[in-house]
Amino acid sequence: MSSIWPALRTRRFLLSSWPWRSLLYMVTTVIVAAPVAAVSWLLALPWLVTLSDLRNGQLPHYHNYLLMVVSVVVLALFGPLVAVPLAAIERRRLGLLDPREVRSAHRPAPSDPIAWLRLRYSEAATWRELLYGLLFTLVVPVVYGVLVVITGIELALLTAPLFAVGSSAIQLGSMTIDTPGEAAIASVIGLVLIPPLAYLGGGVAAAQAAAARALLGDNDRTSGALREVARSRARLVDAFEAERRRIQRDLHDGAQHQLTSLTLQLGMARLDLPAGSPAAEPLNRAHDQAKDLMVMLRDIVHGIRPQVLGDLGLMPALRELADRAPLPVMVIAPDVVTRPPEHVETTAWFVASEALGNVTKHAAAQHAEVRVIWDGEDLILEVRDDGAGGADPTAGSGLTGLADRVAAAGGRLLLASPPGGGTLVRVELPCR
Amino acid sequence: MPVRVVLAEDGVLLREGLAGLLGRFDFSVVAAVGDAVALVSAVAATTPDLVITDIRMPPEHTDDGLRAAVQLRTSQPSLPVVVLSQYVQEEYASTLLDTGTGRGVGYLLKDRVVDVEDFVAALRSVAAGGTVIDPEVVRRLLNRSRDPLSRLSARETEVLALIAEGHSNSAIAGRLFVSEAAVGKHVGNILSKLDLPPAEDTNRRVLAVLAYLRSDNPR
Numbered sequence: 265m266s267s268i269w270p271a272l273r274t275r276r277f278l279l280s281s282w283p284w285r286s287l288l289y290m291v292t293t294v295i296v297a298a299p300v301a302a303v304s305w306l307l308a309l310p311w312l313v314t315l316s317d318l319r320n321g322q323l324p325h326y327h328n329y330l331l332m333v334v335s336v337v338v339l340a341l342f343g344p345l346v347a348v349p350l351a352a353i354e355r356r357r358l359g360l361l362d363p364r365e366v367r368s369a370h371r372p373a374p375s376d377p378i379a380w381l382r383l384r385y386s387e388a389a390t391w392r393e394l395l396y397g398l399l400f401t402l403v404v405p406v407v408y409g410v411l412v413v414i415t416g417i418e419l420a421l422l423t424a425p426l427f428a429v430g431s432s433a434i435q436l437g438s439m440t441i442d443t444p445g446e447a448a449i450a451s452v453i454g455l456v457l458i459p460p461l462a463y464l465g466g467g468v469a470a471a472q473a474a475a476a477r478a479l480l481g482d483n484d485r486t487s488g489a490l491r492e493v494a495r496s497r498a499r500l501v502d503a504f505e506a507e508r509r510r511i512q513r514d515l516h517d518g519a520q521h522q523l524t525s526l527t528l529q530l531g532m533a534r535l536d537l538p539a540g541s542p543a544a545e546p547l548n549r550a551h552d553q554a555k556d557l558m559v560m561l562r563d564i565v566h567g568i569r570p571q572v573l574g575d576l577g578l579m580p581a582l583r584e585l586a587d588r589a590p591l592p593v594m595v596i597a598p599d600v601v602t603r604p605p606e607h608v609e610t611t612a613w614f615v616a617s618e619a620l621g622n623v624t625k626h627a628a629a630q631h632a633e634v635r636v637i638w639d640g641e642d643l644i645l646e647v648r649d650d651g652a653g654g655a656d657p658t659a660g661s662g663l664t665g666l667a668d669r670v671a672a673a674g675g676r677l678l679l680a681s682p683p684g685g686g687t688l689v690r691v692e693l694p695c696r
Numbered sequence: 697m698p699v700r701v702v703l704a705e706d707g708v709l710l711r712e713g714l715a716g717l718l719g720r721f722d723f724s725v726v727a728a729v730g731d732a733v734a735l736v737s738a739v740a741a742t743t744p745d746l747v748i749t750d751i752r753m754p755p756e757h758t759d760d761g762l763r764a765a766v767q768l769r770t771s772q773p774s775l776p777v778v779v780l781s782q783y784v785q786e787e788y789a790s791t792l793l794d795t796g797t798g799r800g801v802g803y804l805l806k807d808r809v810v811d812v813e814d815f816v817a818a819l820r821s822v823a824a825g826g827t828v829i830d831p832e833v834v835r836r837l838l839n840r841s842r843d844p845l846s847r848l849s850a851r852e853t854e855v856l857a858l859i860a861e862g863h864s865n866s867a868i869a870g871r872l873f874v875s876e877a878a879v880g881k882h883v884g885n886i887l888s889k890l891d892l893p894p895a896e897d898t899n900r901r902v903l904a905v906l907a908y909l910r911s912d913n914p915r
Contacts, residue, residue: 528810528812596888
């Protein structure tokens, strides 16, 4: 049996390991909950006082209102700091009763502490975990208290024959057990009550586990599906990227190399011809054609994925791109120590290349500028020109394709292109 | 006496092609190797008159050949070295020029080898202590260092003119009706476009103003 709910419905429940697992789960619950519960109850105290005042028909003292507000503020400010790690422990502990993995609904944690706080406090998952923390520390102890009392009575009944001898007696409510006969009956009742008690314990543990799974897990099916779609899109992009790299490598290491070698041979053959040979003219033509082909192939390979990008990284590749452009292009890029992830570099280069291509083709610009901002977290690339502006993403330009490509890398593309006011293409690519 | 050459190129076909070419033009290839490590030991073993090496080679397939060349030139500053590059990278050229006396070095695009006579002339020149830089590199450098002020946008030129008149950032902000932060950004761009890197010992604003005053048409 894989988890506690189906196990509860089987006949062999009592003979299985599940009652013992439930017991272990509950014992560890006490260990984990006790320190946190102390604080929770302290915060709940003003509310309990108010409740009891209202029940007695009197209005609470205004001090108490103040304390109620303070407790809520403290809870909201600091609660998540406790609830998030507590939830992490609870998700692992859930494995005692349910082997299905509980995935956290949190987004991946940024390393910067400020960014971490900002992200966590804005996530619904955090506040669900806080709610769990309150249930775990306020409701669970009450339920467990009842369970402990019942277990105490059960133990008393079972052990009655040991104690209800001679002058001593066991007092259970209004019932007194003081004869061996009564003690025997009591222990029989105790024996009969063991199975219901085991079911009760299992049920409480199962209910607690279900609450934990509901509040601590990632239950949003839609967002789960969307995430999966996003992941699969990212995988596809990666696969395309790998394919481009392979083609580039094959062309470079194979075709380009052979062609250079062939052209070299043709160049040497030219020199070996005697002056005035009828073969000179066709051989010269062949040599020139081979040289043209070298240029063409080099441009093709460069367009697929420039070698400088792989060898030296984005910033040198952008400078090279700028040098190749027919208009003056200023590159403002930091000298990086750590390079951005490969797919980010490739996407950014691709955007810069396409955007500069558009500048050359459509913008009639005098100058263009490529700027990179890279702080280790997000990479921002801006390409701007002083040309005609008025770029229309719906008019079948490459802009839509660019935006798709950027989106697949988890980033976004922004365009500002007022007629007559130049064009600015900005992409923001997350590197986490 | 033929020029004794050590040749390093990881592509077998091209290496053989080059060796054939060199042999035809009265060079003698004393060692032809396929990676940067072998290059260094071959040079130590044969003491050649000229080293020709590809930049991108094993073991790391990045700029291994260039690093080997720099290493060789550091221990033997007068050893003539020609490096062949797949693409133009000025840093490569300047790294090489910074070694030894800067003489007896060549930086050529790999594609140049097919223009056999020009290539051989370049090799002879380097072997004789000359310096050969690929025309493409020169073209790009010239392209880039045209009047640096032309790189500034209209607004940046305006800001620079006001700096030259001695205004502070906040005064400029007031005059142009923009925020002081915006002016700060313009100033940063100006300094960066004029190739004035952050440094503590020079006043970059002054250098920027000098560039402005030296240009043909200060407004």
